[in-house]
Amino acid sequence: MKVINLGKDNSVLNNFMAQMRDKDIQKDRMRFRKNLERIGEIFAYEISRTLSYSVKKVVTPLGIADVPTLDTPVVAATILRAGLPLHQGILNFLENAQSAFVAAYRKYDRGDSFHINIEYSSSPVLDGKVLILADTMLATGASLELAYNRLCEDGRPAYTHIVCPLASADAVEHLMKTMGDDITLWVAAIDEELTSRSYIVPGLGDAGDLAYGDKI
Helix, strand or coil, X not given: CEEEEHHHCCCHHHHXXXXXXXXXXXXXXXXXXXXXXXXXXXXXXXXXXXXXXXXXXXXXXXXXXXXXXXXXXXXXEEEECCCHHHHHHHHHHCCCCEEEEEEEEEEECXXXXXXXEEEEEECCCCCCCEEEEECCEECCCHHHHHHHHHHHHHCCCCEEEEECCEEEHHHHHHHHHHCCCCEEXXXXXXXXXXXXXXXXXXXXXXXXXXXXXXXX
């Protein structure tokens, strides 16, 4: 698996990440969702540069222009619910992509241990297509790995791009060991610390709650 950290280079992406992390600014749910959406757009643009294109003849008011246009069939997938704004940002730029959704959550056992439950998934056939799997945070990597495996039951993607704006170093290391060479992980920041309950530090909090409100 290849890892690309866009946050290493100076760009407006880091402004959006700073606002999402800020404990005061992140209280504005609309702004939090919008920042996630804008980050999704940035990742979609960068991923689009890796896809296949062919030249099409476009008739303009004054003539004919040869324009390289996207040919690659894309499926944009996300893990509910925190990934929805990120998913929308990807669709804003890759507007002809099909969509897939997976509902996954932590089910806590005794102490700090937990397992991942997947209750729902919906996906088109993935065979021969490029899969873009987006989730806001990558803490342990367990939920994303399970979601990926569940989606691959509906076919084998030609290539997979995983988009996670914030990841822990532990999760990146885990996925490096478990994911294949036909996958690229795109991140905007990698945090070194993971608590005993698998929360990223400094992190940004619970992305789902920040985007959509507290859950029971």
